[in-house]
Amino acid sequence: MTPARWALLGSLYITQFLALGFFFIALVAILRRERAPLESLSIISLLGLVWVVKVLWAPLVDRIRFGRLGHYRGWLILMQGGIVLTVLAIGRFDVVADFEVVFGLCLLLAVLCATQDIAADGLACRLLSRDQRGVGNGLQIAGGLLGNMLGGGVVLMLYPTIGWSGAMLVLALGVAVPLVQLLRFREPVLADGRDQVGALRTQMRRLVLVWRQPGGGRWLVLLSVYPLGIGLVYYLATPMLVDAGWSMEHVGFVMNVVGSLIGVASALAAGMLVRRVGRRRMLVAVGVAQVIALAAFLLPATGASGSWAVVGPLCLLFVTYSPVATVLCTMMMDRATPEHAATDFTAQYTVYTLVATVGGALAFQLAAVLGYPGVVMLAVAMASLAAVGASLLYQDPGTARAEPDLSAPLAVPSE
Incomplete structure (x- = not known):
């Protein structure tokens, strides 16, 4: 593992929780400050269910490749780009007046982040040797905590100064960092055709x-x-x-x-x-x-x-x-x-x-x-x-x- 690959894994795990941390923690505080009803706050917790049901489409991530983009690299580029665009789109709406639209986009964001996590875990499993997995998973857990703290804490602290659109722009810029790293990354491939994992039904059996x-x-x-x-x-x-x-x-x-x-x-x-x-x-x-x-x-x-x-x-x-x-x-x-x-x-x-x-x-x-x-x-x-x-x-x-x-x-x- 080169330093560049360690840095890539770290930034992937940090940024997947950067936006989610904001919407799970900071969004609740912002909505309550704007006198949003408690019913609106309770529905935000439903975003966490995506992390439980993501296993249902994990076989798709193993099954589908994206040609020259690579296997997990292709998924990561698409998901990371989708997260950036979704966060920017959320910033165009009023968080209270357009709450239904904002929540719908947040649900899409949760699906994108969960799919990014599936691909990041798959890539880590392939990149890390047995001796490196302990450090790699320590980096995974630490990255998630840092992303949650930055998104749910630091960006919330900036919110009174930069406003809703400014907060979304900061989140989008942070999430875009791994895209630059992914463009320079060349994904290892499994030899002897083992990347071709067969029909989706076979993959679901896993x-x-x-x-x-x-x-x-x-x-x-x-x-x-x-x-x-x-x-x-x-x-x-x-x-x-x-x-x-x-x-x-x-x-x-x-x-x-x-x-x-x-x-x-x-x-x-x-x-x-x-x-x-x-x-x-x-x-x-x-x-x-x-x-x-x-x-x-x-x-x-x-x-x-x-x-x-x-x-x-x-x-x-x-x-x-x-x-x-x-x-x-x-x-x-x-x-x-x-x-x-x-x-x-x-x-x-x-x-x-x-x-x-x-x-x-x-x-x-x-x-x-x-x-x-x-x-x-x-x-x-x-x-x-x-x-x-x-x-x-x-x-x-x-x-x-x-x-x-x-x-x-x-x-x-x-x-």
């Missing part, structure tokens, strides 16, 4: 076949358990802070800025440790770290309001949340075959996303019945189950079948 690899059933169980505990507490962190008497400004700063910066550092650190420590040990380590971080939340959950009683558990949560995603994504890439990279990875990541989303949705319902302490105890139990399961159930696919040699089958055009 959504099932990916779980039939050695250890696939046990891996599905782990993916279904691992994000549940931390998802329960992460979504409750904000109301806990509010109940503890924190101002909205302090909550936003800690959750979106401090949390993102800690998450970026911990994701990159975890990515570098994966190669040194090994997959299984890292999976167990982040599982144990989850248990400790979630148990610490019993302090604010039971009413402790001192600074360290609240800030300490929050920092532990931020330190743990990103490494969990980094390690799991690294293992997802291990199970993605080069010729079906986008579909295999997306199928696995969808399970992780869906479980985390369901956990967040259940958190508020469970809190109403069990209270904060009850939910935290449940989360600790789920995290403990995940840590134990990691040591008992995880099977590295590299130990069950030969690891694909990604250096041999790739024909790399000169750059």
Whole structure:
């Protein structure tokens, strides 16, 4: 991997969340400031469902090539360009008076960003060797956090000065950066015709076949358990802070800025440790770290309001949340075959996303019945189950079948 390719992957992962971060976070604040009804605000959360259902068209990304543009490179150029044009189009409408049009364009934007993510993941699976996947996925998680922080934080801070159209222009310019890099990039291709993956029906079968690899059933169980505990507490962190008497400004700063910066550092650190420590040990380590971080939340959950009683558990949560995603994504890439990279990875990541989303949705319902302490105890139990399961159930696919040699089958055009 050359520095230029690392930079390309980083900018792709940052910019896919740059615009989304703005519309998920900043748009809600802007609409509420303009006295938009709460019903308009609630519908924005539906944009997140696109990230769950994107698995349905992931096989198309693996199946369709674009001639001289390349395979994943072609998808990325089209999606990145589409995101730029859609953001510029949104800037031509009034966010309140034309809300229906703005929301429709935001839905299109979410589809474009989700498709860009599928292609970026497919490209990363092919470019990264086994030893590089930890760092690559640390970069993926860190890039998403940075993009979310820049779009949902920095651009929102600029909004009172530059206005709606100005904010859209800034977002469009940021998203356009990878286009320049993609034009200079030459995508490696799989030798011996393996890029020709057959009919779409065959490609769709990968959504099932990916779980039939050695250890696939046990891996599905782990993916279904691992994000549940931390998802329960992460979504409750904000109301806990509010109940503890924190101002909205302090909550936003800690959750979106401090949390993102800690998450970026911990994701990159975890990515570098994966190669040194090994997959299984890292999976167990982040599982144990989850248990400790979630148990610490019993302090604010039971009413402790001192600074360290609240800030300490929050920092532990931020330190743990990103490494969990980094390690799991690294293992997802291990199970993605080069010729079906986008579909295999997306199928696995969808399970992780869906479980985390369901956990967040259940958190508020469970809190109403069990209270904060009850939910935290449940989360600790789920995290403990995940840590134990990691040591008992995880099977590295590299130990069950030969690891694909990604250096041999790739024909790399000169750059």
